[in-house]
Amino acid sequence: MRRTAEVLAAELARIGMEHVELIEVALPGGQTGHPLVLADWLHAPGKPTVLCYGHYDVQPPDPLDEWHTPPFEPSERDGNLYARGAVDDKGQMYMHVKALESLFAAGGGQLPLNVRVLLEGEEEVGGESIAAFLRSHPEKVEADFALVSDTEMFAPDLPTLCVGLRGMIYTEVEVRGARTDLHSGMYGGAAPNPFFALAQIIAQLKDQDGRILIPGIYDGLQAPSTDELAAWARLPFDEVHYLATEIGATSLVGEPGYSVMERTWARPTLEIHGMPGGFIGAGAKTVIPARATAKLSMRLVPPMEPMTTFARLKEYIESLTPKGVSVEVRLIHAGEAAVIGTDNPYIQAAVAALKQIWQVEPVFVRSGGSIPVVGDFERCLGIPSVMMGFGLPDDNLHAPNEKFNIRNFHLGIETLIVFFEALGAEHNAAGFGVAG
């Protein structure tokens, strides 16, 4: 992680960025996480300031045996670059670096606008360092808007701006039965089985249709506007094609009465990611494990508040605790949902740049994923985010064989160059605010 941060710092210095530093944030408990990479170039007086955000951490690569080429040896095939982090978010983050490099070169060492770069190494694990840094040192990242390229396009060749993100809570539900692992022959029929208890609990968290059964969980949810729903209905989306190409299951699931877009962008969901405990090797071990855990997360939509949601989940799970076991529900990390207005000048400039390079009218979508830092930019810095990403729906984010389309990488860089140039050139006319 540190080597990656150092490489990025060196790259930023090489292209012309200034005040490049690695920042280790002291976290509660006296530990430090992975370093933030901070840099700036602020010699465009009267021009707006962009805060370029990206993250250099990635998801774990397992299951390793499903990768066609090693996850940490980038491999080019069929116009794509395959590697863990290719699109999420190393590759997209690197588009910012290359766009700035090009602008420095074209401008004789000058940029058309003021730029700050802030990169983190903990996006996939809760982003504790960047959240603490934004709270304690907002003056070091003062800007007019943030640029976040950690989202995807709705379809190939369809430029897309993301204006809504789900929040999340990631938890562990640990069930404890006997004091130690027991032989299922000797004790089966008398000793509680934590996996059975977990199955009983989990089966009561959602109904057969996927509707969440936690009391109060749907209270007061903000439905998308009629306009937004109408725009979503016009998106090029074929549910049969989506099922066949992106999901590959026998059928889709989810709450009846909502479209796929509504279910994945504007409704809360609850998923199980893994169930550590007991025996998971090949063959047969007849153990009644002392403990079993479910890794359980929920995606949240406005106005669901992470801590309130966690409290509701925890209380409900505790109320379901079967006989013979105890249950502990732990919060691993949390992030708030965000819905961003489309009427600010930065979003409008992004629309124009996308249209110019891609020659197609861009669309506004939401994402079912979570980028908690977007909420932090809003709360700590008071600035909106432009979420302009160039990933594709079949890029295998968080999965084996993650990839980034190389043409999208190049067009993304061109879009960013045009976007930055326009913001610098049009500043006086458009009346953009000035940082500071």
Add this chain to the structure above:
Amino acid sequence: MRRTAEVLAAELARIGMEHVELIEVALPGGQTGHPLVLADWLHAPGKPTVLCYGHYDVQPPDPLDEWHTPPFEPSERDGNLYARGAVDDKGQMYMHVKALESLFAAGGGQLPLNVRVLLEGEEEVGGESIAAFLRSHPEKVEADFALVSDTEMFAPDLPTLCVGLRGMIYTEVEVRGARTDLHSGMYGGAAPNPFFALAQIIAQLKDQDGRILIPGIYDGLQAPSTDELAAWARLPFDEVHYLATEIGATSLVGEPGYSVMERTWARPTLEIHGMPGGFIGAGAKTVIPARATAKLSMRLVPPMEPMTTFARLKEYIESLTPKGVSVEVRLIHAGEAAVIGTDNPYIQAAVAALKQIWQVEPVFVRSGGSIPVVGDFERCLGIPSVMMGFGLPDDNLHAPNEKFNIRNFHLGIETLIVFFEALGAEHNAAGFGVAG
């Protein structure tokens, strides 16, 4: 495994056993498993022949971090030897070797009865090699009875003969959803989650009280006799103490209306041992896994037939398959239940030997565990088994910190010496059968 088999073969040859050989059994599919160790000493004409059985394979040692000393470095503490296999079954198997060594030494190279030794390395994984060998070469292990020391005493200082074993089926239930792992932010609300499907299935296999819901599963079960139930009721058993010392959970579970002995010895049970799939590392990975599996076993009681039971389980699970996923139920291994009569002369001689050494009237119990080879001895060789073991209920079989009480090890050897001597001396008077 092979080194262990070779060590045992060398030990048997050293003490005086003859025709010591390692036997690799050709299995279906052309593979071989772990070698059987076979030896004999057949120079006591007119005397009975004992087939000493044991197994040198052990359960996997994980979770490793719960062992106080390394599982494969035997460690003596407080009168116990701690190691994986200390009691199940390396230590108990070694009692046979030491008893025979003592008898060879005392008899000037002669034993009081005929002895065959048959050791296997696959007891914990289904015993395919020994089952195939018993079917194809019964003449190589012709004997009057088998001696199996792979059971435990009901309580410390209470000599115990086991006369009933549960059968088992060990299965894997694999649920497949999407083609590949998916990001829970992007696809949560649309893609099926195999862990959720498994939880829904498992929660419908037993009710809240632990009663199995598979249709027909309890049809025609043989209840223990009134005498046997009365004897079990007289055993020194304190449910509060059992819960506190052996289980260590908040309460016991299991079918209402049955005692702990009935539930663990004479009723079928169903357990989940582990649920491989998805992400089980530390921290947070937001994956909807393509596949998840439950390792599921059932313990069977007469007259439940393993293949019929598996078919019922499979059919029921398939009928529960939730929307969006497919389910595969695989049989890993199976063994039949066995209930042994107490009226044969070998059991009676074992009772006398136990009483002489331990100075206490022995008890007859069943075991909730499964020793499939006991059924094979009955079916292939037509001989009964004497299940005389010296483990204790808190020996942590199949769990971290497995141990064997060293005093029990020594008294067990003495009991076997007296048992073998009595069988040899009393043969003519008692009218034991002669092998061959």
